[in-house]
Structure formats: C-alpha cells, structure tokens
Amino acid sequence: MKTSFKLAALVLVLGLAACTNPDRFAGGNSVDLNASANAAADPASPAYFQNTVGDRVLFAVDQSTLSDEARQTLTAQAAWLQANTDYSATIEGHADEQGTREYNLALGARRASSAKEFLVSRGIAADRLRTVSYGKERPIAICSDESCYSQNRRAVTVLRVGTGG
Amino acid sequence: MRNLASLVLLLLAFAAPLSAQERSGPLRITITEGVIEPLPFAAPAFIAENPAAGEFARDIAQVIADDLAGTGLFRQIPAEAFISRITSFDAPVQYADWKAINAQALITGAVSAGTDGRMTVKFRVFDVFAQAQLGDGLQFGGSTGSWRRMAHKVADAVYSRITGEGAYFDSRVVFVAESGPKDARKKRLAIMDYDGANVQYLTDDRSIVLAPRFSPTGDRVLYTSYESGFPRIYEMNVASVTRRALDEQPGTMTFAPRFGPDGQAVVFSLSSGGNTDLYKLNLASGARQRLTSAPSIETAPSFSPDGSQIVFESDRSGNQQLYIMPSGGGEAQRISFGKGRYSTPVWSPRGDLIAFTKQYQGRFHIGVMRVDGSEERLLTSSFLDEGPTWSPNGRVIMFSRESQGAQGSSTLYSVDITGRNLKRVPTPGGASDPSWSPLQK
Incomplete structure (x- = not known):
C-alpha cells in the first residue's frame, strides 16, 4: 500500500514537472516518463529508475551530507546507470523555502554536488552527470511546515538520453 | 523608455507674490526617531493654463500629494476643507485661509500642454505659518506621457526643501x-x-x-x-x-x-x-x-x-x-x-x-x-x-x-x-x- 501510494505520487509529480518546469535542462532529449503505462515494469526503463530505483534523495535542514538512506538510493541509481549506458543525468539540487534566495541556490548546488560525487565514487563517469541548483524556486510540496519542507530538501536525478554531459 | 533626455529641468525663479523677506530655516521636518506627527499640507489641483492641460492639472497635484503623504512624514488636507481657492498661479496667497485649516505647507502649481505633446509644470511651495514662499518656484518641461515623472520631480523638490534630505520619488x-x-x-x-x-x-x-x-x-x-x-x-x-x-x-x-x-x-x-x-x-x-x-x-x-x-x-x-x-x-x-x-x-x-x-x-x-x-x-x-x-x-x-x-x-x-x-x-x-x-x- 505504502509503495503504491509513493509510486502514484511520483508519477503525479513527474507529470507536473514535465509540463510546468520549462527550465529543466534536459529539454529536447528529456525522457517522457508517461510514454507508456507499462514502462515501469521494464527494469531498463526511465520509469523504473524513477519509481523503483528512486530518483531522489532527501536532506536534513541546511545540510548536504548524505544519509544512509540516501546512500542506498544513490547506490541503486549508480547500478542502474552502469547497466543503462544510453542515459546520462542531470542532478537537480533543491532547498525548502526557509532561507534566503541566494543562499538556497548555493545550498542546492551543494546537495546536487553531494549526490553527483557519490555516483562518481560508485563508478559513474563524471561527464555523464551534470548538476544544477533550483534553490527554493521549485518546491514539490507547497505547505509551510516540515512535512513539505522535508520533501523539498532534495537532489533529484533526472535522466537524459545520451551518453555525454 | 520614456523620453528622459527631453525631461528638462528649467530653473526659473518666480518672484514670490508676497515675498517680503528671505526667511531661513522656516518650515522644516528633521527626520529623527522622534518624528511622529506628520506635517499637514494642502495641494490644490494645479491650474490648467489651457484646455489641453485640464486632464493633468488635478492628477499631477494628486500624485504629488500621494508621494508626500506616502512617506508618513506629511499629511494631506482634503480639498473639502479648503476655504481659499487657487484660481491663478500668480495671485497672492491668502495665508490666513490656509492657516485656518492648519495647512503648514501649501503647494500650488500650473500646467500647460501644447499640441505637440509637450507640457510644462511649474510650482511653488509656501510656508503658511511664516507667510513666505519656501525656495524658488521651479518649472519642469517634458512630454505629456511623462506627466507622472514631472509630478514626482515636484514632490522631490518639496520633500527636499522641507526635510533637507535627498529625494526619491522620481525613481x-x-x-x-x-x-x-x-x-x-x-x-x-x-x-x-x-x-x-x-x-x-x-x-x-x-x-x-x-x-x-x-x-x-x-x-x-x-x-x-x-x-x-x-x-x-x-x-x-x-x-x-x-x-x-x-x-x-x-x-x-x-x-x-x-x-x-x-x-x-x-x-x-x-x-x-x-x-x-x-x-x-x-x-x-x-x-x-x-x-x-x-x-x-x-x-x-x-x-x-x-x-x-x-x-x-x-x-x-x-x-x-x-x-x-x-x-x-x-x-x-x-x-x-x-x-x-x-x-x-x-x-x-x-x-x-x-x-x-x-x-x-x-x-x-x-x-x-x-x-x-x-x-x-x-x-x-x-x-x-x-x-x-x-x-x-x-x-x-x-x-x-x-x-x-x-x-x-x-x-x-x-x-x-x-x-x-x-x-x-x-x-x-x-x-x-x-x-x-x-x-x-
């Protein structure tokens, strides 16, 4: 039950992101995760990466260090990227709204970089990975309490078709 | 971009109608932590010197009044309270009428607009209680499209004269x-x-x-x-x-x-x-x-x-x-x-x-x-x-x-x-x- 809810929530979030985030770098060669409803069953599909591997890691307040759970997720992401060399990724760092704009941009950059460095340490070529920070500009949860803030303090690995950075 | 270059500041010294003597240090707000009571002022509609200026005369006076009142340092006295009417830019000011409604500062002005889209705005500031003009009259020229800027420039001049500080409305x-x-x-x-x-x-x-x-x-x-x-x-x-x-x-x-x-x-x-x-x-x-x-x-x-x-x-x-x-x-x-x-x-x-x-x-x-x-x-x-x-x-x-x-x-x-x-x-x-x-x- 818990898993299926999470899955539905992620698909919803992705759907939103696809149409409301014009700044996503992947742009032209981004991956359409809604292309096929069955795609999530295919372990080589971006939807599988998204939903089963887990495309995001969360951070504590004002921190960019990776939790054990985050390391697990990133280890699985690294394994997937090792197996699916047709894809590269942009890691998007985000912050919650409790901070000033410039600092949150810098904090998001730290978080994206933390995730990237971990993937590189697990054997992913650095030139397959780009980072970008959105600071507090793109929350996925919009309430003003910790239940939302904890979801917004994140680094999301967004797949791109193509091998190069 | 509005025509900035054409917004020329013309320094014209109008003779004050009743200026008896130069008076230094008259109407003044010194901005400190302690200033709480805003200074009351009257800004009657400016005189329209020709029909084309009519639509701007009232609006310009209101923008000036809004600028000043918006600082919290000034308070506008509503037109309904006025005893005197300003019918001519150069007519003598009836100080007693403005003093009676407690207008410490009086701002008068006139607008003329040409058929070429140009206009001029002139104004004077009076220290009512001292019965004297405060500084020289000034005139601004510009396009009618920049009428708000001219109003802001008038308000800037009034603000600076009364507070002794730099201005900020034309920004x-x-x-x-x-x-x-x-x-x-x-x-x-x-x-x-x-x-x-x-x-x-x-x-x-x-x-x-x-x-x-x-x-x-x-x-x-x-x-x-x-x-x-x-x-x-x-x-x-x-x-x-x-x-x-x-x-x-x-x-x-x-x-x-x-x-x-x-x-x-x-x-x-x-x-x-x-x-x-x-x-x-x-x-x-x-x-x-x-x-x-x-x-x-x-x-x-x-x-x-x-x-x-x-x-x-x-x-x-x-x-x-x-x-x-x-x-x-x-x-x-x-x-x-x-x-x-x-x-x-x-x-x-x-x-x-x-x-x-x-x-x-x-x-x-x-x-x-x-x-x-x-x-x-x-x-x-x-x-x-x-x-x-x-x-x-x-x-x-x-x-x-x-x-x-x-x-x-x-x-x-x-x-x-x-x-x-x-x-x-x-x-x-x-x-x-x-x-x-x-x-x-």
Missing part, C-alpha cells in the same frame, strides 16, 4: 513579477515607477529569473536567468530590452550579481563542484577575478558606495553571517554577531548602514546595522521577509514578503529605516526581489 523599481502556484511559479522581470505605476515587463515567463539589480545610473540591470537551463548572470539594457549573458563557464552556475559604483565592475557568486565563491568581472575588459577561495558558501555581495569594499554573506563560521572585505579580495572581517542567521547585506547609498535579512527563531526580519556591525535594529518581522533594497536617499527600504502556506505568495513592502510606515507597494500580481533605481536625471 523606478525593477523586480520579479510572479504568477501561478508555488510549485509552478512563473517569473518575469518587470520595471515600474517607485509607486507601482507604469509597469512594464522586460522578459517573458518561460525561464525563471531572479534578483535583478540596477546599475548606478539606472540604465542597465543585472539578473539571474535559467534560460540556458542553468542559473547564469545576464546584463540587460533597460531602454532597448536587449540582454547578454556574462561569464558563461560550462559546468558552473552564476548568480547574485551586483554592479560596482563605476557601473563596470560586477561582483557575483559562482558555484562549481558544489562550492560557491565570489568573483568580480570587469564589463569593459572582460577580466575576471576570484575574490574568495573557501569551502563555505560566499554569496549576496554588495559594494560600498565608494567601491573600496564589499559586504557579503558567508557560512564559514557554521551559519550565515555578514562580512566585509576589500573589493579586490583579501581578508574579511565579520560584522554580524547577534543571534540568528544574517544574509543579503546591502550597503546604503549614504555608506553608513548595511541593510540585511535576519532569520531568527523561525521568523524573518529586515534590519539595518552600522558598517561596523553595531546598532543593529530590526525593522520588520514576518513568516518570510527578505532581499532589502535602498531608496536613492537611504531613508526607505523595499523588500519581498512571502506569505505562509500552500496559497502563499510574494508581495513588495517598504519601510522607513526608523521602522515606521511599513506598507505594501502595489504590483499587478505577485512580486519579489525589488531593486530600487537611483534618482532619475
């Missing part, structure tokens, strides 16, 4: 216009008069744009845009609305740009490999200089008015605090030592104060402190206030205020540096990241 604000829900917010650069009039959009909403900053002469704006997919700093010419990217280094992000007082130096943050440091770019030569080299976050830099120093925020101590370093880089001195986190420092145009955002116990504040960090005063408190910008005369601070919750949105507010006169600045929709221009020429 503009560049900001980020916001629309849409929190998780899909659209942002556009926009520019408007300081009072919210004449809004004009400078970008479309396809890319996130952040934190525009005026050049020292108001002709250009630096800002951050995601149009490349990554945050990068851009320079825009306000008149032509043309832009260019600055400092495009692959694999890096640049943001938080701000002009130096010469209009050529730009200081900004660059993030590379997760680390954010300060850099300086010379727009003329393209030369680029790294100012800080630390594993901590260094951002939100702002030059001192003489260009010799830069105030910025850094979390090198463990959380965000304010530091000052020489503008060429070098050792930085920490200036903020109070409880909480300090960010977005901005040097005042007078050079004496630093405005900042402070985060403490879950609230955000706009505050000011002296350059050495002493005499910290918090001016506001809310769920989320941030990003102060100074009025050209260093008396007023404008900032963004975001409301709480899923329906939260951002609006602009201004507050006097005394902490009084907190008020919302009207914008068509949501708005954030204001930057106040210098006084227009």
Whole structure:
C-alpha cells in the first residue's frame, strides 16, 4: 500500500514537472516518463529508475551530507546507470523555502554536488552527470511546515538520453 | 523608455507674490526617531493654463500629494476643507485661509500642454505659518506621457526643501513579477515607477529569473536567468530590452550579481563542484577575478558606495553571517554577531548602514546595522521577509514578503529605516526581489 501510494505520487509529480518546469535542462532529449503505462515494469526503463530505483534523495535542514538512506538510493541509481549506458543525468539540487534566495541556490548546488560525487565514487563517469541548483524556486510540496519542507530538501536525478554531459 | 533626455529641468525663479523677506530655516521636518506627527499640507489641483492641460492639472497635484503623504512624514488636507481657492498661479496667497485649516505647507502649481505633446509644470511651495514662499518656484518641461515623472520631480523638490534630505520619488523599481502556484511559479522581470505605476515587463515567463539589480545610473540591470537551463548572470539594457549573458563557464552556475559604483565592475557568486565563491568581472575588459577561495558558501555581495569594499554573506563560521572585505579580495572581517542567521547585506547609498535579512527563531526580519556591525535594529518581522533594497536617499527600504502556506505568495513592502510606515507597494500580481533605481536625471 505504502509503495503504491509513493509510486502514484511520483508519477503525479513527474507529470507536473514535465509540463510546468520549462527550465529543466534536459529539454529536447528529456525522457517522457508517461510514454507508456507499462514502462515501469521494464527494469531498463526511465520509469523504473524513477519509481523503483528512486530518483531522489532527501536532506536534513541546511545540510548536504548524505544519509544512509540516501546512500542506498544513490547506490541503486549508480547500478542502474552502469547497466543503462544510453542515459546520462542531470542532478537537480533543491532547498525548502526557509532561507534566503541566494543562499538556497548555493545550498542546492551543494546537495546536487553531494549526490553527483557519490555516483562518481560508485563508478559513474563524471561527464555523464551534470548538476544544477533550483534553490527554493521549485518546491514539490507547497505547505509551510516540515512535512513539505522535508520533501523539498532534495537532489533529484533526472535522466537524459545520451551518453555525454 | 520614456523620453528622459527631453525631461528638462528649467530653473526659473518666480518672484514670490508676497515675498517680503528671505526667511531661513522656516518650515522644516528633521527626520529623527522622534518624528511622529506628520506635517499637514494642502495641494490644490494645479491650474490648467489651457484646455489641453485640464486632464493633468488635478492628477499631477494628486500624485504629488500621494508621494508626500506616502512617506508618513506629511499629511494631506482634503480639498473639502479648503476655504481659499487657487484660481491663478500668480495671485497672492491668502495665508490666513490656509492657516485656518492648519495647512503648514501649501503647494500650488500650473500646467500647460501644447499640441505637440509637450507640457510644462511649474510650482511653488509656501510656508503658511511664516507667510513666505519656501525656495524658488521651479518649472519642469517634458512630454505629456511623462506627466507622472514631472509630478514626482515636484514632490522631490518639496520633500527636499522641507526635510533637507535627498529625494526619491522620481525613481523606478525593477523586480520579479510572479504568477501561478508555488510549485509552478512563473517569473518575469518587470520595471515600474517607485509607486507601482507604469509597469512594464522586460522578459517573458518561460525561464525563471531572479534578483535583478540596477546599475548606478539606472540604465542597465543585472539578473539571474535559467534560460540556458542553468542559473547564469545576464546584463540587460533597460531602454532597448536587449540582454547578454556574462561569464558563461560550462559546468558552473552564476548568480547574485551586483554592479560596482563605476557601473563596470560586477561582483557575483559562482558555484562549481558544489562550492560557491565570489568573483568580480570587469564589463569593459572582460577580466575576471576570484575574490574568495573557501569551502563555505560566499554569496549576496554588495559594494560600498565608494567601491573600496564589499559586504557579503558567508557560512564559514557554521551559519550565515555578514562580512566585509576589500573589493579586490583579501581578508574579511565579520560584522554580524547577534543571534540568528544574517544574509543579503546591502550597503546604503549614504555608506553608513548595511541593510540585511535576519532569520531568527523561525521568523524573518529586515534590519539595518552600522558598517561596523553595531546598532543593529530590526525593522520588520514576518513568516518570510527578505532581499532589502535602498531608496536613492537611504531613508526607505523595499523588500519581498512571502506569505505562509500552500496559497502563499510574494508581495513588495517598504519601510522607513526608523521602522515606521511599513506598507505594501502595489504590483499587478505577485512580486519579489525589488531593486530600487537611483534618482532619475
């Protein structure tokens, strides 16, 4: 039950992101995760990466260090990227709204970089990975309490078709 | 861009109708912490000297009155209370009639508009209780389309004469216009008069744009845009609305740009490999200089008015605090030592104060402190206030205020540096990241 809810929530979030985030770098060669409803069953599909591997890691307040759970997720992401060399990724760092704009941009950059460095340490070529920070500009949860803030303090690995950075 | 060059200030000394003797130090507001009672003034509709001027005569007087009353230092006496009517610009002032309604200052004026789209506005200020004109009459000429600017110039002159301080009404604000829900917010650069009039959009909403900053002469704006997919700093010419990217280094992000007082130096943050440091770019030569080299976050830099120093925020101590370093880089001195986190420092145009955002116990504040960090005063408190910008005369601070919750949105507010006169600045929709221009020429 818990898993299926999470899955539905992620698909919803992705759907939103696809149409409301014009700044996503992947742009032209981004991956359409809604292309096929069955795609999530295919372990080589971006939807599988998204939903089963887990495309995001969360951070504590004002921190960019990776939790054990985050390391697990990133280890699985690294394994997937090792197996699916047709894809590269942009890691998007985000912050919650409790901070000033410039600092949150810098904090998001730290978080994206933390995730990237971990993937590189697990054997992913650095030139397959780009980072970008959105600071507090793109929350996925919009309430003003910790239940939302904890979801917004994140680094999301967004797949791109193509091998190069 | 409105025709700035044609807005000529003509210094004409009108003979005061009843000026008996020159009087020094008459009507005066000395702005201190103690000023609470606003000075009452009357600003009757200006005289329309020809039919084409008719539509402007009343509106100009009202903009002047709004400017003055908006400072919190003046109070407009409503027209219904008037005993005397101003029927001619040069007719003698019936001081007793204005004194009877307690109008300490009287502003009279006349407007004439030509068929060529040009107009002139002239005015006088009177110290009613002293029964004397305050300073010379002045005349401004310009296109009818710039009538609000002429009104602001009159108000600036009145404000300066009575307070002895620099003025700020003939100025503009560049900001980020916001629309849409929190998780899909659209942002556009926009520019408007300081009072919210004449809004004009400078970008479309396809890319996130952040934190525009005026050049020292108001002709250009630096800002951050995601149009490349990554945050990068851009320079825009306000008149032509043309832009260019600055400092495009692959694999890096640049943001938080701000002009130096010469209009050529730009200081900004660059993030590379997760680390954010300060850099300086010379727009003329393209030369680029790294100012800080630390594993901590260094951002939100702002030059001192003489260009010799830069105030910025850094979390090198463990959380965000304010530091000052020489503008060429070098050792930085920490200036903020109070409880909480300090960010977005901005040097005042007078050079004496630093405005900042402070985060403490879950609230955000706009505050000011002296350059050495002493005499910290918090001016506001809310769920989320941030990003102060100074009025050209260093008396007023404008900032963004975001409301709480899923329906939260951002609006602009201004507050006097005394902490009084907190008020919302009207914008068509949501708005954030204001930057106040210098006084227009």
